[in-house]
Amino acid sequence: MIPAVRMRAACVALCALTLGCASTVHRLDGEVPTALGPANTLCEKQDWLVIAPTRAEFGEPGSSRTEKRDDGVGLYRVGGSDPESIPRLRDEFPDSEMLERHAQGVKRHDDKRLLAASLGAAGVIALGVGTLLFVSSFESKRDRDGEQSQELNSGRAVASGLVFAGGFGLGIAGIAVNPSQVERSRADASRHVFFRPEDEPSEVQDLVVRHNTSVRDRCHRLQTGR
Numbered sequence: 017m018i019p020a021v022r023m024r025a026a027c028v029a030l031c032a033l034t035l036g037c038a039s040t041v042h043r044l045d046g047e048v049p050t051a052l053g054p055a056n057t058l059c060e061k062q063d064w065l066v067i068a069p070t071r072a073e074f075g076e077p078g079s080s081r082t083e084k085r086d087d088g089v090g091l092y093r094v095g096g097s098d099p100e101s102i103p104r105l106r107d108e109f110p111d112s113e114m115l116e117r118h119a120q121g122v123k124r125h126d127d128k129r130l131l132a133a134s135l136g137a138a139g140v141i142a143l144g145v146g147t148l149l150f151v152s153s154f155e156s157k158r159d160r161d162g163e164q165s166q167e168l169n170s171g172r173a174v175a176s177g178l179v180f181a182g183g184f185g186l187g188i189a190g191i192a193v194n195p196s197q198v199e200r201s202r203a204d205a206s207r208h209v210f211f212r213p214e215d216e217p218s219e220v221q222d223l224v225v226r227h228n229t230s231v232r233d234r235c236h237r238l239q240t241g242r
Contacts (some may be wrong), residue, residue: 025056031081032104036110039204040072040073040082040200040201040205041070041071041072041073041099041204041205041206041207041208041209042070042071042072043068043069043070043071043090043092043097043098043099044068044069044070044086045069046068046069046072047066047067047068048066048067048068048069048089048217048221050066050067050117050221050224050225050228051221051225051228052225052228052232054066054094055094055228055231056079056232056240057235059235059238059239060096060228060231060232060235061093062227063093063231064093064094064231065091065092065093065100065224065227065228066091066092066093066094066224067089067090067091067092067220067221067224068089068090068092069086069088069089070088070089070090070208070209071084071085071086071088071208072084072088072186072204072205072208073085073201073204073205074201074202074205074211075197075198075199075201075202081198082197082198082201085205085211087211087212088205088209088210088211089210089217089220090208090209090210091105091224092209098210099209101207101210102115102118102119102206102207102209102210103115103118103122105121105223105227106119107199108227109223109226112219112223114210114215114216114219114220114223115223117214118206118207119204119206121202121205121206121207122203122206122207125195125199125200125202125203126203128193128194128195128199129194129195130226131190131192132137132190132191132193132194132195133190134190135186135187135189135190135193136186136187136190136191138183138186139184139185139186139187139190140183140185140187141183142179142180142182143148143180143183143184144187145179146176146177146180146183147176149172149173149175149176149179150172150173150176150180152169152172153168153169153170153171153172153176153203153208154168154169155167155168155169160181214230
């Protein structure tokens with residue numbers, strides 16, 4: 017029973033490490049107009065980006081609390097409510113310092129979360145091995161009268177205890193390095209939201225216009241064959 021209880025507790029901890037929390041970023045009503053206007057065709061609408069006001073929870077460094085900010089903007093597909101990842105645009109605009117800054121704001125959080133999940137997974141595996149060792153430490157033997165009895169293999173029992181301890185240690189380490197709520201909110205904001213004064217609205221508009229121009233040109237070539 018004890019190994020099973022320990023396994024269930026470890027699995028709950030692993031889920032907490034890997035699933036994290038719900039998104040802290042939400043689209044608000046309205047759109048910010050751009051020089052190109054809206055998408056004109058179904059082809060354009062597939063990859064077209066729009067700029068929309070966005071609310072995000074944001075925590076200052078060293079703070080234990082987050083506050084809601086409604087002064088940001090995010091990038092969305094036409095009719096979409098889920099913001100696009102800002103760092104993913106770096107492949108399209110590798111010369112943008114603004115995008116690089118957002119990518120760096122996300123990297124530390126993602127690295128810590130990956131480490132936490134890896135430690136949690138290693139802890140669950142260790143507990144599984146410990147359970148097998150614990151179960152296999154009971155050996156059946158027959159006495160002179162032919163009756164079966166259970167004997168404990170002390171070596172395996174000790175080994176199972178050590179492996180269990182190591183598994184819990186890995187799980188605790190994973191919880192310790194897992195990003196806090198404030199760190200998650202800051203990473204979500206860096207991943208999805210442009211804020212003044214760090215992000216110039218004109219630069220955001222320029223990136224979107226350049227992206228949508230390439231979308232329009234590609235769709236025009238597909239439609240005209242040239």
